[in-house]
Amino acid sequence: MPLLNVNNLRVDLPVEAGMLHAVRGIDFHVERGEMLCLVGESGCGKSMTSLALMGLLPRKARLSADRLEFDGTDLTTLSERRRSDLRGARMAMIFQEPMTALNPAYTLGNQLCEGLIRHRGVSRREARERAIYLLGRVGISAAKDRLDQYPHQLSGGLRQRVMIAMALMCEPDLIIADEPTTALDVTIQAQILRLLRELQREFGTAVIFITHDLGVVARIADRVAVMYAGEVIESAPTPALYAAPGHPYTRGLLSCIPTPGRTPPGSRLQAIPGVVPSLVGDVEGCAFRNRCPQAQPTCERTPPLMSLPGDHRARCHYADRPVPAPRQPETMS
Amino acid sequence: MNAHSTTGVADSRPSRTMPSASMSPRTSRSPTPALELCGLSKTFTLGGGLFRRGRALGAVSDVSLRIPRGQVMGLVGESGCGKSTLAKMLLGLTTPSEGDVLVDGRPLRGASQKALARRIQPIFQDPYSSLNPRKRIAQIVGLPLQVHGIGTSREQAARVAETLDVVGLPRRAADQFPGQLSGGQRQRVAIARALIMRPDIVICDEPTSALDVSVQAQILNLLLDLKAEFGLTYLFISHDLAVVEHLVDRVAVMYLGRIVEEGTREQIFAAPRHPYTRALLDSALTPEPGLGVPDIGLGDTMPDPSDPPAGCAFHPRCPKAQAICRQQRPRLEAFRDDSTRVACHLA
Secondary structure, three states: OOOOOEEEEEEEEEOOOEEEEEEEEEEEEEEEOOEEEEEEOOOOOOHHHHHHHHHOOOOOOOEEEEEEEEEEEEEEOHHHHHHHHEEEOOOEEEOOOOHOOOOOOOOOHHHHHHHHHEEEEEEEEEEEEHHHHHHOOOOOHHHHHHOOOOHHHHOOOOOOHHHHHHHHHOOOOEEEOOOOOOOOOOOOHHHHHHHHHHHHHHOOOOEEEEOOOOHHHHOOOOEEEEEOOOEEEEEEHOOOOOOOOOOOHHHHHHHHHOOOOOOOOOOOOOOOOOOOOOOOOOOOOOOOOOOOOOHHHHHHHHOEEEOOOOOOEEEEOOOOOOOOOOOOOOOOO | OOOOHHHHHOOHHHOOOEEEEOOOOOOOOOOOOOEEEEEEEEEEEEEEOOOOOEEEEEEEEEEEEEOOOOOEEEEOOOOOOOHHHHHHHOOOOOOEEEEEEEEEEOOOOOOOOOHHHHHHEEOOOOOOOOOOOOHHEEEHHHHHHOOOOOOOHHHHHHHHHHHHHOOOHHHHHHHOOOOOOOHHHHOOOOOOOOOOOOOOOOEEEEEOOOOOOOHHHHHHHHHHHHHHHHOEEEEEEOOOHHHHHOOOOEEEEOOOEEEEEEEEEHHHHHHOOOHHHHHHHHHHHOOOOOOOOOOOOOOOOOOOOOOOOOOOOOOOOOOOHHHHHHHHOOOOEOOOOOEEEEOOOOO
C-alpha cells in the first residue's frame, strides 16, 4: 500500500471573478522512501496541492477528494486536532524561504525542539540532544552554540539546513519540500539537494519535492508528476519521462531550457507560445490545446489519462499514437 | 551611425545637440569598446556614527572589463558578490568610489544623468515591481520620451506603438495596466521602455529569473533578435549558467566584489581555470537524469564582505587551497594570450 494515495483531489478558491479551480481532480501516490517531484510553472496548482496535503489551505478554500489517504488514514474526515498531531510528527514541510518559515523571535533551539516535545513528549534535554545531532548531520558546525542563535544570524543556506533538520526532528514518514532551494545560490543549492537526497535515503523518508526546475528534477527524482493548469498531465519514472515525454507540454518544457551540448549557443530556443488559461470557471477540453503545436479538433474533448509502457501516464489524446497532421501554432502574444 | 534607422521611423535625435560634451557621437567600427570599466570600485561604510568610524565594505573592488560593440558580456556570481552594485554604477544610480566607466572611450564621470540614459538602459529582474501599477503601458513606455522632451505627443505615441511592435506586444496593450499583463508581457514592457531611447548598451540584470521557463525562452529569443536588429551591446547579469552560455560572447565571474576569471564563452565553459568557476559549472544541474547531484566540494561558509578573508577571498571554500592562497591575494592576470584573465595562484 502506498504511503500517500490521492484520488481526484480538487481545490477551489472563491475569488472576485468567480470560482478559481486551482487543483482540478488530480491523482497520484507516493511510495514509502521515494522522492516524487511535482513539477510545473507558476499557477499550475503544485503549491495548493502541497498545502491541501498538509491541511494548511487558506480558510476559504474548498477541498474535495475521492480519496486522500495517508498511511491508511483518511485525511478528509480527520479532525483539526488529529490533523495537527500528524503535522510535524509524521508529515513535515520545508518551505521555499526559510526566513519567513522560521520565527524571528525564537532561538533555533526553541523552534527545533518544540515539535519533538509537543508530539513525542520527550524532555527538553533529550530534544536538545537530538537537535544537536541533526544539526551536525545537516552539516552545521558548532551545533550546540547554534541552538541559542536566532534565524537572522544565519545565512540563507544555513537556514535551509536548519529547516531540513527541523523537518527530520520527529522522523516523519513524509516530507513535503516546496521549492526549498529556489531562493539559494547555485553552489548552495547543489549542496542542499545532495544533503536532502542523502538523508532521505538514510532515514527512509518519502519526499514530495515541488519545483519548476527540470534540471533539479532530473538529478533527484525517482518519479515525476508534471502539472499544468491544475491537473497532473503526465507522470512517469524519471528516466522514462526525460527519454520519451508523452505530453506535448512536457516536451515543450524540456526544449525551452538551453541545454549545453544540445542547444547551439545563440540559436532560437523553442518557446511555448501563449499563456496559461484562466482557471476561473470551467475549463473545457484539453487545457493545453491553445498553446499546443499539434492540437487537433479532438482536443476540444477532455483527454483521458493514457497509459504508456512502464508506469508512464500522459493526459493527451495522442500520447500513444501519431498526430494526424501538424498545425501551425498560434503566434505568441 | 544610428543602428536604429532600420525601424524606419524618423529619429528625433539628429535634430538635437547632445546635452553633454563628454558624450560625443560615436565613430563606427572603432576598436574602442562600447563599454569599458577601468579599476571600478565601490566601498560602502557600515555602522558609522558621529564620532565613530564605520567599517568599510568593498562591494566592488578594482573591476576592469571591456565590452566590444555588439557583444554580450555575461556577468555571473552568487548573491552578494557585487553584480548588482556594478550594474548600478554603470547606470549612474550610484557613484563609483574609484575608477572610471568609459562609454565609447569617454568617461561617464561628469556626464549628466539624462545624457547617460540615452546610451545605457536597464532591464531589471522583476517585472512586477519595476513597472508603476497605476500607469498605462503607453505612459510607462513613453515616459522617457517625455522626460527628454523628444518629439510631439503624436510622434511619441507613434514611437510607443512602434516599440511595442518591436518587442512583440499587441497594440491594445498600450491602454492596459501592468496588472492586466502576464509576467512575460510585463518583461516585454520593461524591454520596450529600455529600447525607446534607442540606447547602445543595455544592462540586463537577471532579466528572466522571475519568469517561468516557457516564458523565459520567449524573452531570451527576443533579446537575441533585438541585439541582431539594433546592434546592441549587453551586459547580461545572471546566476543561470545555461542561459549565460546560450547568450553571451564573453563571461566574467565575480566573487566577493572582484573578477576572478574572465574569458570567451568557449574557454570558460569548456576549460575553466579558477576553482570557483569550476564549482559554479559543476553546480549547474542540467536536465540529465541519472547523473545525480555532484559533490562540488565547497564549504558553505560564505565569507563576510566587510571582513574578507586574507589572501585569496575564495580560499576558505576552495578545495585546492595552499599556504600561499591564505597569505597573498592573487592578481587578475592575462593567461597565455590576452583573451583570458584569471586570478588564482594555482591556475
